[in-house]
Amino acid sequence: MSTEAVLQAPSATHHEAHGDHHHEHHHHETFITKYVFSQDHKMIAKQFLITGMVWAVLGGLMSVLFRLQLGYPDAHFSWLQDILGKFWVEDGRITPQAYYALVTTHGTVLVFFVLTAGLSGTFANFLIPLQVGARDMASPFMNMLSYWFFFIASLVMLSSMFVETGPFSGGWTAYPPLSALGTASPGSKTGMDLWLVAMALFVVSSLLGGLNYIATVLNMRTKGMSMTRMPLTIWALFFTAVLGVLSFPVLFSGFILLIFDRNFGTSFYLSDIYINGVGALPNEGGSAILYQHLFWFLGHPEVYIILLPAMGMVSEILSTNARKPIFGYIAMIGSMFAIAILAFLVWAHHMFVTGLNPFLGSIFVLLTLLIAVPSAIKVFNWLTTLWRGNIRFTPAMLFAIGFVSLFISGGLTGIWLGNSALDIHLHDTYFVIAHFHIVMGVASMFGMFAGIYHWYPKMYGRYLNNTLGYIHFWITMIGAYLIFWPMHYEGLAGMPRRYYDYSIWESFKQFAELNRFISTVAMIVFMTQLLFLFNFFYSIFKGRKVTTLNPWNSNTLEWTTPIRPGHGNWVGEIPEVHRWAYDYGKDGREFIPQTEAVGADESHH
Amino acid sequence: MMTAAASNQRNRIHPHKFTLWVAMASICMMFAGLTSAYIVKKNQSNWLEFDLPVVFYYSTIVILISSLTMHLAVKAIKARERSRYKNFMLFTAALGVVFGYLQWTGFANLKNHGIQLLGNGSNPAASFLVVIIGLHVLHVLGGIIALLITTIRAFRTGTKVYTSTPVEIVATYWHFVDLLWIYLFIFLNWIK
């Protein structure tokens, strides 16, 4: 069935006549095809977003629970036991087993389900066709499959929370032997099986999505949309997809070997080690380090898979709301390219203390520190774009500026960690936690929030409430620094990550107060996110209606579609593009959309 | 599908073909991951040395021939010779099945020579073969299914279909798994 037929259907003329109330007239759409098994990229984007938000709440709640343990190690919360049951809480305290399960699932879910699927899935789906001028993805069907694989992966991961021995509890990186040996810990049993199944499904989902994003960007651009006229969002999402398509398969092969070790008695990762409660293993000759290589070959590109979409959206939002062209457009693309290449060449910086050959280590130090160059270029360009801009402080803009701040703070600590000599001290301490939460976790969350606030009018035809948006921004911004900044000091003092109770260690007792403070702020920040959720869902139905096509006076193509675009996006012909996306404040005009032909006496940028 | 896209969209290469190329890059990365792991492991202690059974030579010949018949099938559909096209497609699929069977006997052969592939006491050198060759066979299996589906599709409708794009896509993939096997074969035999 040709989608064209659907798109060109008579309902098209209705759109023109009735402005924004429309859908009733779509002949081919039932509730199921429109909201559930939809092949419209915009609906799939919303499905990714809302599933991602569900996971963000669950993952956030998990962090609140384990912060409760860290902040109040002696307290007894008997009411928690009534809610959660005996596996999770015993005698009013989070059990050690539950603590590790929570930390592990929090990491897995936030990294993969929220900041990969929730972020790329949402914005690649939503923005690529709209901003390159296509009616849908190269393969809308594969796109739909991508979501449903993610959905099933979500169900499997969720179900692992409810098995008797608990979810996997060996850390989001799933290092063997804890991940390879069912008898190693309760969480290594069924919980780990489900974790692996969920992650395998997740990999399939992101491959299907990534293939589609790449094919769409390269093949489906509208007339005049040359690669160097694409908005930076599209460039970023494109590089993200390339990274995913090339690195997830390697993770997959790592998982396959893991599955064989778990279920077929092979010795890829397991050797004749002695395990407490199990005894000596019959395996011979396996190497746990091998898994780390395979994992981090994905793992490091993965952190950029999480970061690049945020970078792209921030570039777009900064430029739009500073009413200035993005500074160094080509340099931005070049540095993203450099980041994408380098992302594949630095994985061993996560393995400096595994007995890695020091000479090899020094090469990885060099390559790692090289990433600082394109990163610095990007920061410079963002700041220069802001410089003397005519800034509109919308909530999206605030989150975008917040992103830049966080990226600087977290990038600087990366340079510390990138030195193998320093890393010997800092590895596996709270310094690393602080580093990656600021630079990846919070920063990409900010990019996501910026994207939501900015494109919400396009998604739902209504605005989010601004006042709630400002409250959301300031508490989250200040809170994030208050939570993660002190962790640098704890890490420098040698406080290891992933311990259940620090109060029994003479050297870390001094941090009891600080830990309580961090936990308290974490809870406040979590509550604030609920405010955002309320804003989000309330505004879908009750938000102020969008009445103009182009509320932000932006140049990009998505703002030339109807206020609530149907499947196919544009009612008539897809518009032609004549210029790049960043003609702001040019020749005395505030903005010039990409669809406007270049005037005869127009100056060059 | 969207592929016949509106007039103002330029299509240099058929999007599905393009998607296949990206997917093949992705599959390459998976095998690159496995073969790198193989090299890392091989350079560590406790690696069992043994020769691959001869039957893998036969399977190599079979899959090479199947690429040839695949090629002939594409030529046939382009020349609009439908029955020749059908025969070559089915023949290719059959050769694929033979290939899979030969790989299987390869493992049986190893077992008969006392090389334990999986389970307690198995050596990664042998287990790697199961994983790598097994995964490759799965990809061939996928190709066989795709072959059968395209053949059935071309004959299901009353009207005669002569578009070669779906066949070309399957053919590209088929040659790819062929090449992939050649790479693996050389790798497993001669990379020390």
Ligand code: HEM
């Ligand atoms: C100047 C740039 C950066 C450098 C030099 C750098 C360096 C490092 C190093 C050496 C580690 C390993 C620390 C250890 O485990 O001992 C690390 C950890 C980490 N980095 Fe970065 N980093 C940089 C930027 C980033 C960015 C941009 C992201 C994400 C968007 C990121 C995400 C992470 C994550 C997730 C971890 C920890 C993973 C774990 O062990 O659980 N880093 N970084």
Ligand SMILES: [Cu+2]
């Ligand atoms: Cu890294």
